Amino acid sequence: MNIIATSKEEILQTCRELIRQQKGTTLNVRQVASACGVSVGTVYNYFDSKADLVGAAVESVWNDIFRCEEQDDSFSDILSCIRWMFARMEYGSRQYPGFFVLHSMSFAQQGKSDGKQRMQKTWQHMCEMLCAVLRNDANIRSDAFDDSFTPEMMADLLFSLLLAASMRCDFSCDAVLQIARRTLY
Structure with missing residues (x-):
C-alpha cells in the first residue's frame, strides 16, 4: 500500500484499509506510519497518542459504515x-x-x-x-x-x-x- 499520507484524513483512510486487511486486529502507530509512508513522528503530529489514533480510526470506520x-x-x-x-x-x-x-x-x-x-x-x-x-x-x-x-x-x-x-x-x-x-x- 505504502502511499505518502499528507493529512489526517489520509492517515485515517489508511487506517480503515489496514482494519479491512487485518480483519479486526488492532492497529499500532509504527504499522500505520509504514503503510502511510511517513515517520512515526508524522503520525504523532496528527494524533496525540496511540489511543487517539485508534479512537479516530474506529470513529472513521463507524462513519464509513453509516454514511x-x-x-x-x-x-x-x-x-x-x-x-x-x-x-x-x-x-x-x-x-x-x-x-x-x-x-x-x-x-x-x-x-x-x-x-x-x-x-x-x-x-x-x-x-x-x-x-x-x-x-x-x-x-x-x-x-x-x-x-x-x-x-x-x-x-x-x-x-x-x-x-x-x-x-x-x-x-x-x-x-x-x-x-x-x-x-x-
Missing part, C-alpha cells in the same frame, strides 16, 4: 430506516471483517474512555436518527407512544436489537421489522 450518501438523511418510515441500518451493518461486516466484535471487546477494557466516547457519540447519533424517524412516521398508530413507552425507548430497543444482530453476524432484519410492525402499526 447517508444514498439517503437524504430522512426516511419516510421506521421500516425503511431499519432496513437501511441492517444493510449498512452488513456492509460494515463485509468491509471490516471482525471489526464489530473486536471494537466492542477492545473498548470494554479499562483505559479506553476516548474510544468509548467516540463509539457512544456515533451510537447516540443513530438513536437520535431513529427517534426522529419514529416521531415523523405518519403510519405509526397515534396511541403507540405515551409517557410509559416513548419514541426514545423504542429507538433504544431497535438499536439494541441491531447491535445484537451485528454481534451474531445476522443481518436479516425480518424479526426486527416484525417487532416494529406489531408494536407501532
